[in-house]
Amino acid sequence: MKTKMKRFAAITATLLLLCGLLAACGGGSGSGGGGGKSESGQVYFQNFKPEQDEAYQAIAAEYTKETGVPVKVITAASGTYEQSLRSEIAKKDAPTIFQINGPVGYASWKDYTADLSASEVYTHLTDKSLAITGEDGGVYGIPLTIEGYGIIVNNKIAAQYFALPGAQATSLDEITTFAKLKAVVEDMQSKASDLRIDGVFASTSLKPGEDWRWQTHLMNVPIYYEWSGEDADLSDPAATAEIKFQYSDNFKDIFDLYLNNSTIKPTVAGSKTVDDSMAEFALGKAVMVQNGNWAYGQISGVDGNTVAAEDVTFLPIYIGAPGEETQGLCIGTENFFCINKNASEADQKASLDFMNWLYTSDAGKAHVTNDLGFIAPFDTFTDADKPADPLGQQVMDWSAKSGIQNVPWNFTVFPSQQFKDNFGGYLLLYAQDQMGWSDVTSKVIADWAAEKAAAA
Amino acid sequence: MQKSLTKYFPAFVLPTLAAFSIAFLVPFVMGIVLSFSDFTIVTDARFNGFDNYVRAFTDPSSNFVYALGFTALFTVVSIITVNILAFLLAMLLTRGLKGTNLFRGVFFVPNLIGGIVLGYVWNTILNAILSNFDLTLMYSANLGFWGLIIVNSWQMIGYMMIIYIAGIQNIPGDLKEAAAIDGANKRQTLFRITLPLVMPSITICTFLTLTNSFKLFDQNLALTGGGPSNMTEMLALNIYHTFYGRNGWSGPGQAKAVVFFALVGVIALIQLRITRSKEVEN
Incomplete structure (x- = not known):
């Protein structure tokens, strides 16, 4: 009797282990299909800057109210972005928008970034050299701001x-x-x-x-x-x-x-x-x-x-x-957004629409300048959308000075x-x-x- | 009874077994598998044999062996300071002095404060003192080491003290009385009566100090952050830095974590065996 019980316990344990392993492995590869609860897709933005969390939450609520598209914004605690992104992206409901800090970030996340060269928001980027491009010429990261x-x-x-x-x-x-x-x-x-x-x-x-x-x-x-x-x-x-x-x-x-x-x-x-x-x-x-x-x-x-x-x-x-x-x-900048190419088509489209709204609509632009405090490098922003703080204004002035060679952010x-x-x-x-x-x-x-x- | 117990055994054990597997066994096995793999995301790994272990130990930038030595030294010193001071406090606070309960509470409180908070608070205190000599905790590994010892002792002494107090109060009064009648002096009573009879407490306290000091992370991160130049980096912090601070080092970081687990396990088992054999039945 005792051996039977032992054998049963051993088999259950083994089965459970296998189930766990399979489930864990399945999470990575099988995220293409399921996930999307609503037909029009949903947005899950994993934000990098803790000080902007509040602003993003307000923006997300407003966007959802306006369009009905659910937007979830999660912010990692300061200095823990890489580690939370690593665990989040392995999940089934992975972030659809995440941030990288430049070419080094792109190198570790290139299996997850979608090509954005055809996106509308990219066409508005004033200086195309600011974007992160891959070896194949595709655009994989678009700057959110310049600093x-x-x-x-x-x-x-x-x-x-x-x-x-x-x-x-x-x-x-x-x-x-x-x-x-x-x-x-x-x-x-x-x-x-x-x-x-x-x-x-x-x-x-x-x-x-x-x-x-x-x-x-x-x-x-x-x-x-x-x-x-x-x-x-x-x-x-x-x-x-x-x-x-x-x-x-x-x-x-x-x-x-x-x-x-x-x-x-x-x-x-x-x-x-x-x-x-x-x-x-x-x-x-x-x-x-x-x-x-x-x-x-x-x-x-x-x-x-x-x-x-x-x-x-x-x-x-x-x-x-x-x-x-x-x-x-x-x-320069070390804040680029990427779209997770393993997210469903609908989610990817919803995410791009959200970023597009943020950087081209008047309501979105107001949030970018006033709440996020960004100096947005997009041609949709005019002089009227300049940042209010003196240092931000000076950065804009310096970037437009003739005869001056500004130093790019090579530390990325x-x-x-x-x-x-x-x-x-x-x-x-x-x-x-x-x-x-x-x-x-x-x-x-x-x-x-x-x-x-x-x-x- | 026996029969129904056998019959329903699976029904009772399955929920616990499932929880245990999901929360512990699966991650543990995955962790060991990953330590033999090259990976960035845990669900997407390639097997690469013992590469990670070799790099963890031999790569000059790994700092693992240094951190191991530093941690070992820290643990040894911590065991001595924490246990001796805790025992002395326990002796003092079992004499029926006025305000005993208040003092017990006061000494226990540091243990309730989180390690990160404690680290930052002590960082400020120690730097304020050192600034009188134009120094900081970051000035040398020595200062950082003793800073860590102070913080760790301050936090753990209260907890160990409570355990020692319980042990000392458990000693039957007639034994001490008999010793006094036989003419034993205070020192003899301490070494012949008290110490052998609180051996179970010493076992548990040494065990707790050993593993807690060896696994110290929060205080290390908040007090010195491993500085200057990683010279006060202990094992847990080294693993954390390896895993999250470097590109292409997730594998070796995982290997370090597995080695760390094995070390804590082995040391704790040996220590437990040694002190168990010294216990006296009372």
């Missing part, structure tokens, strides 16, 4: 400095090279007490997870000069498989400038967050901070903010590269988060005087090659 970053300057304090006797410049317009920037910053730092500031640059946040302004954004500039010198074709993986880090010394120069003319000593940079830096800037303790237009909300939202909207302005990040007099801000092809985190770690050790710059350079070059090879 720009540089050195944000508090004009009011800067003007006070320029009025001082012996100032190294008379206005910000004179700063068009690294040499000039360095002269101004160092002189300003020596007069910090006259200007009643703690330092020129807000603290260099090097806490792990808070170091993206350096290991990603700042690194973009030297890498841009390296690749534009080589005329590298960034859509070709072989062209970005390795770097020489040719402008490594330039990176060091500007990074030293940030560290040594700061509100804090370099040894405590490891405890500082981006929020700390932005708060210092907002409270007028610092004159400059490297960040992008998205940070305006952070500046204006600080209690006791002393910086008026008309006083914030952008300066490009000069690193001393040849020809930098005409360099502009770093303008940086190897991986691990590469960036490692780099941030080296920068921290360098700031604490525990690693020499030549070690940083060689480690960055080696890490780049290794992480690229692992992903290939």
Whole structure:
């Protein structure tokens, strides 16, 4: 009797296991057919930016009210997008719209992205080179917004400095090279007490997870000069498989400038967050901070903010590269939307219709500009649809300036988060005087090659 | 009775068995299968033998072996600090002092706070102290290590203390009385009477400290995030970073997770066996 029971239990267990495995495997391949409950399809948008969740929920409700098409928006918690997308997309009711951060994101999700070259929203894209294209020439990701970053300057304090006797410049317009920037910053730092500031640059946040302004954004500039010198074709993986880090010394120069003319000593940079830096800037303790237009909300939202909207302005990040007099801000995006090609036809169409509505209808456009705060790179947007915040407006102005070469966001092809985190770690050790710059350079070059090879 | 029990056995066991299979067995087996595969999405994997395990251990950027050493050291130090301090507190709070209950509550409370919150709170506290010396927790792996020890001890001591208190209160009063009559001094009572009789508590406390310290994740993530430069990265955080932070490393990340499981299992079993043999029946 006992053996019979045991055998029965064993068989049940095995069967259950098999069922589970089959069900799990079936989820991936069989998602083409079922799923669509309503005939007209439904939209499931997996959103990347937690701060925009509320806006998207309101947009989704409005769209559903207007058209009757159900729209579900799910937002992953900050920093967990990849992991939640990985689990969501394996499900039967997978997201129909998801986001990727650029060519690297496309490389890991290319089995799931539908070709969007025939879509209406793509025809409205002002600069077609912004879209993510595959090796076959198809369009697989369309940017939701463009963003720009540089050195944000508090004009009011800067003007006070320029009025001082012996100032190294008379206005910000004179700063068009690294040499000039360095002269101004160092002189300003020596007069910090006259200007009643703690330092020129807000603290260099090097806490792990808070170091993206350096290991990603700042690194973009030297890498841009390296690749534009080589005329590298960034859509070709072989062209970005390795770097020489040719402008490594330039990176060091500007990074030293940030560290040594700061509100804090370099040894405590490891405890500082981006929020700390932005708060210092907002409270007028610092004159400059490297960040992008998205940070305006952070500046204006600080209690006791002393910086008026008309006083914030952008300066490009000069690193001393040849020809930098005409360099502009770093303008680009790492927010692309993709349509899941494994979703049903109806769902795919419904998803495209939704994106189309968002970027071409008046109601949709109002949401994009006012609620999502996007600078939309589509020709359906006119001057009247310009963003309200001063930094967003400046990004638009810079992108239209004649004779200025803005720097694209080449960091979208940086190897991986691990590469960036490692780099941030080296920068921290360098700031604490525990690693020499030549070690940083060689480690960055080696890490780049290794992480690229692992992903290939 | 026996007969009907046999007859209805499947009906009773099936629901539990199904739940257990879905929630535990299937994912577990899938996990092991995946550790031998190259994959990005769990339902779409290609078998690639022991590649993942080789990469997990030998690739210089993997950091797994370093994290293993760091975790082992952390666990050893944690077991010592947590258990000794918890035992001392338990001794102190079983003497019938005034306010005993209040103090027991106070020491237990840290255990109720989540690890992430605790990590951030202590991050602020420790950085504030260190900033007097122009240092931060990120300055060196040493500072990060002791920071982790402080946070972990602070959190676990209260829980272990409760277990030790229960153990100490279970010791029959007549034994201590007999020892006193026979002329045993305090030290002799502690080592000959108290310690052998709270051995079951020591077993459970060492076991809990060992596995919890070895599996520490939240506090590590929130306090140091593995910094500076991954030098305070413990095993769980290393697995997390490998799996989610790198392209093409899901397989090795899964392999690390399987190794991690095996390590926790083996260590816990050995430890359990060793301490069990020291227990005294009372």
